[in-house]
Amino acid sequence: xxxxxxxxxxxxxxxxxxxxxxxxxxxxxxxxxxxxxxxxxxxxxxxxxxxxxxxxxxxxxxxxxxxxxxxxxxxxxxxxxxxxxxxxxxxxxxxxxxxxxxxxxxxxxxxxxxxxxxxxxxxxxxxxxxxxxxxxxxxxxxxxxxxxxxxxxxxxxxxxxxxxxxxxxxxxxxxxxxxxxxxxxxxxxxxxxxxxxxxxxxxxxxxxxxxxxxxxxxxxxxxxxxxxxxxxxxxxxxxxxxxxxx
Amino acid sequence: xxxxxxxxxxxxxxxxxxxxxxxxxxxxxxxxxxxxxxxxxxxxxxxxxxxxxxxxxxxxxxxxxxxxxxxxxxxxxxxxxxxxxxxxxxxxxxxxxxxxxxxxxxxxxxxxxxxxxxxxxxxxxxxxxxxxxxxxxxxxxxxxxxxxxxxxxxxxxxxxxxxxxxxxxxxxxxxxxxxxxxxxxxxxxxxxxxxxxxxxxxxxxxxxxxxxxxxxxxxxxxxxxxxxxxxxxxxxxxxxxxxxxxxxxxxxxxxxxxxxxxxxxxxxxxxxxxxxxxxxxxxxxxxxxxxxxxxxxxxxxxxxxxxxxxxxxxxxxxxxxxxxxxxxxxxxxxxxxxxxxxxxxxxxxxxxxxxxxxxxxxxxxxxxxxxxxxxxxxxxxxxxxxxxxxxxxxxxxxxxxxxxxxxxxxxxxxxxxxxxxxxxxxxxxxxxxxxxxxxxxxxxxxxxxxxxxxxxxxxxxxxxxxxxxxxxxxxxxxxxxxxxxxxxxxxxxxxxxxxxxxxxxxxxxxxxxxxxxxxxxxxxxxxxxxxxxxxxxxxxxxx
Numbered sequence: 001x002x003x004x005x006x007x008x009x010x011x012x013x014x015x016x017x018x019x020x021x022x023x024x025x026x027x028x029x030x031x032x033x034x035x036x037x038x039x040x041x042x043x044x045x046x047x048x049x050x051x052x053x054x055x056x057x058x059x060x061x062x063x064x065x066x067x068x069x070x071x072x073x074x075x076x077x078x079x080x081x082x083x084x085x086x087x088x089x090x091x092x093x094x095x096x097x098x099x100x101x102x103x104x105x106x107x108x109x110x111x112x113x114x115x116x117x118x119x120x121x122x123x124x125x126x127x128x129x130x131x132x133x134x135x136x137x138x139x140x141x142x143x144x145x146x147x148x149x150x151x152x153x154x155x156x157x158x159x160x161x162x163x164x165x166x167x168x169x170x171x172x173x174x175x176x177x178x179x180x181x182x183x184x185x186x187x188x189x190x191x192x193x194x195x196x197x198x199x200x201x202x203x204x205x206x207x208x209x210x211x212x213x214x215x216x217x218x219x220x221x222x223x224x225x226x227x228x229x230x231x232x233x234x235x236x237x238x239x240x241x242x243x244x245x246x
Numbered sequence: 247x248x249x250x251x252x253x254x255x256x257x258x259x260x261x262x263x264x265x266x267x268x269x270x271x272x273x274x275x276x277x278x279x280x281x282x283x284x285x286x287x288x289x290x291x292x293x294x295x296x297x298x299x300x301x302x303x304x305x306x307x308x309x310x311x312x313x314x315x316x317x318x319x320x321x322x323x324x325x326x327x328x329x330x331x332x333x334x335x336x337x338x339x340x341x342x343x344x345x346x347x348x349x350x351x352x353x354x355x356x357x358x359x360x361x362x363x364x365x366x367x368x369x370x371x372x373x374x375x376x377x378x379x380x381x382x383x384x385x386x387x388x389x390x391x392x393x394x395x396x397x398x399x400x401x402x403x404x405x406x407x408x409x410x411x412x413x414x415x416x417x418x419x420x421x422x423x424x425x426x427x428x429x430x431x432x433x434x435x436x437x438x439x440x441x442x443x444x445x446x447x448x449x450x451x452x453x454x455x456x457x458x459x460x461x462x463x464x465x466x467x468x469x470x471x472x473x474x475x476x477x478x479x480x481x482x483x484x485x486x487x488x489x490x491x492x493x494x495x496x497x498x499x500x501x502x503x504x505x506x507x508x509x510x511x512x513x514x515x516x517x518x519x520x521x522x523x524x525x526x527x528x529x530x531x532x533x534x535x536x537x538x539x540x541x542x543x544x545x546x547x548x549x550x551x552x553x554x555x556x557x558x559x560x561x562x563x564x565x566x567x568x569x570x571x572x573x574x575x576x577x578x579x580x581x582x583x584x585x586x587x588x589x590x591x592x593x594x595x596x597x598x599x600x601x602x603x604x605x606x607x608x609x610x611x612x613x614x615x616x617x618x619x620x621x622x623x624x625x626x627x628x629x630x631x632x633x634x635x636x637x638x639x640x641x642x643x644x645x646x647x648x649x650x651x652x653x654x655x656x657x658x659x660x661x662x663x664x665x666x667x668x669x670x671x672x673x674x675x676x677x678x679x680x681x682x683x684x685x686x687x688x689x690x691x692x693x694x695x696x697x698x699x700x701x702x703x704x705x706x707x708x709x710x711x712x713x714x715x716x717x718x719x720x721x722x723x724x725x726x727x728x729x730x731x732x733x734x735x736x737x738x739x740x741x742x743x744x745x746x747x748x749x750x751x752x753x754x755x756x757x758x759x760x761x762x763x764x765x766x767x768x769x770x771x772x773x774x775x776x777x778x779x780x781x782x783x784x785x786x787x788x789x
Binding site for chain 2: 038042043045046047048049050051053055056057058059060062063066081084085086087088089090092109112113116119120140143144146147150151152153172176179183202203210234236239240
């Protein structure tokens with residue numbers, strides 16, 4: 001029933017956000033033709049970490065023009081990812097566009113990039129998308145969803161999805177879910193986080209330890225696993241554990 | 247290779263104390279066989295202790311055929327260490343030790359394990375001893391054909407020593423991008439205005455890769471009368487893979503007479519921690535009573551991602567700069583130069599300061615500003631979410647992120663630096679900086695505004711040490727850096743003897759996750775008052 005309702009609701013939302021985007025694009029054409037021209041031909045340049053970035057064409061119209069190119073262009077995936085990266089910082093001015101783009105995106109790399117744009121959206125718009133992304137079959141999407149939930153002001157409301165993500169097959173997802181739960185001090189996550197202190201991945205152990213300490217410092221200091229972690233093979237884990245001595 | 251005749255004259259030979267068994271009253275038994283090295287003469291009765299004959303590896307390329315000279319015929323006498331032999335009755339010579347060989351009159355006469363070579367009788371015979379590797383180690387055994395006495399002379403290859411910020415700069419360089427809408431003209435012109443001819447515009451048309459710091463690291467290997475400049479060529483291999491970007495920069499621009507290029511690690515197997523923005527060197531320190539006159543190397547680890555094992559092992563094996571590590575797992579690019587550096591500080595306890603990013607100081611500066619201050623450069627960018635100072639101050643996620651980074655990474659890394667470099671609070675200059683999470687980078691971070699720790703130290707022609715620093719643009723008038731409180735806080739933290747020049751690195755560097763240091767590089771001269779075989783003897787194990 002829920003799936004049926006969603007399938008009925010999504011086209012209406014899609015039509016709405018596309019109309020909003022078109023309105024913004026029309027406004028850009030009317031008021032900032034130079035920016036429009038620049039956005040249409042903007043170069044893609046490599047970043048220092050090996051990614052691609054679209055040259056910054058400027059706020060406020062840059063994000064909608066990039067969104068328009070993302071929707072209408074038939075560009076290769078790396079360029080589409082660069083377009084997505086160029087719009088996420090300010091797409092919160094057009095929240096329905098941000099949600100629409102996330103809902104319709106099929107490429108996992110582009111989708112992962114677009115998720116960052118949800119960081120500044122209200123909880124009622126952002127959290128359902130992020131929770132859905134946390135169950136995505138692609139690890140890179142789940143990783144970004146867990147990261148964004150960690151920095152969204154209301155990310156703690158997605159506690160159940162984050163706790164479920166502690167059992168994710170991907171260690172980066174587990175680590176980022178642990179970090180998010182710690183940042184939001186989700187008290188109910190203390191027990192599910194504890195087994196991660198013996199996770200095979202050292203980043204998971206580290207983030208779990210820090211999350212536990214943020215949720216309940218005294219209880220974490222008293223855990224027997226904490227003492228064991230002082231001898232962890234990863235010096236960062238060992239140091240963090242030593243800093244939490246009772 | 248450069249021949250350093252003057253260096254020999256300035257050597258602190260008094261430090262060597264390496265002649266053993268010398269008995270000045272034993273004239274009646276003075277052996278006839280005598281050898282002469284740059285560090286002194288030796289006989290069987292008074293041999294030279296370690297290092298004996300110091301040899302700089304012959305890895306430059308005098309004939310320009312892109313092959314190290316050691317792989318070919320010895321090209322010149324400055325490619326090898328000179329050994330003179332006085333042997334009135336003649337002698338035989340045997341060499342032990344890998345990556346070493348002895349030349350006489352254009353012929354190899356001894357290699358590791360080769361049969362003894364019979365030398366002619368006479369005085370002042372010149373042998374050339376050549377090395378093919380850093381820290382090559384061996385010995386020469388000379389036997390007098392007359393009385394049968396043996397003289398054993400250690401042979402010690404020079405270690406490779408990386409440069410630090412107290413060494414004088416010879417040449418500073420950056421890749422020049424001049425296309426419309428995407429150029430670094432302001433940064434290039436800023437460098438040139440101060441450095442003049444000691445700045446080199448590297449062709450952006452040819453290389454199309456701005457990350458000059460990541461591709462190469464400059465170093466030297468020296469002996470009493472030899473100097474080899476070395477480019478360590480990263481396995482990064484250019485921005486777009488082998489054959490592209492700056493991949494061939496070291497070979498194209500430096501390999502030749504006096505310059506060697508070396509690579510440690512497998513091409514095509516690099517991770518970001520293999521890039522040389524993640525390989526830095528402190529100036530000289532004493533730690534736990536142990537002096538490191540050439541400073542100490544530090545690089546970052548990102549969990550299981552580290553610089554490759556070959557380069558780590560190689561740097562460890564050089565010994566004189568005892569590497570230590572920092573945690574860079576919280577950074578998207580993951581390089582140590584994103585949050586820490588060193589600057590000269592004449593008159594201070596160490597003669598230098600550690601420059602360290604302090605997020606609290608950044609908030610303090612922002613809180614002291616009018617929240618309505620428009621951040622013009624940020625407001626005109628679609629990639630930054632803040633139009634005003636108030637927007638940054640109101641960004642709770644940004645504030646909590648930076649508090650977390652401070653507690654989890656910046657302070658622990660600072661403790662590591664304090665311990666490994668034995669620093670006090672007075673040795674540290676704190677500068678403002680903030681970090682933001684970067685999209686599609688697994689929750690890791692980069693500088694939220696241009697990172698000022700990512701700076702270049704270079705000497706202007708008049709000798710003034712100048713810091714070239716990323717302009718933070720925390721102000722309204724983008725042309726007036728003097729009105730920028732964040733820039734002012736940086737200047738206030740620096741030693742007053744230094745000039746500070748702010749460079750606009752926004753478009754080509756900052757927005758691509760790097761800053762001024764990432765996009766430039768510096769060739770430096772070794773300190774003429776230091777000799778590793780004397781000043782770092784305690785760090786090198788004699789064979």
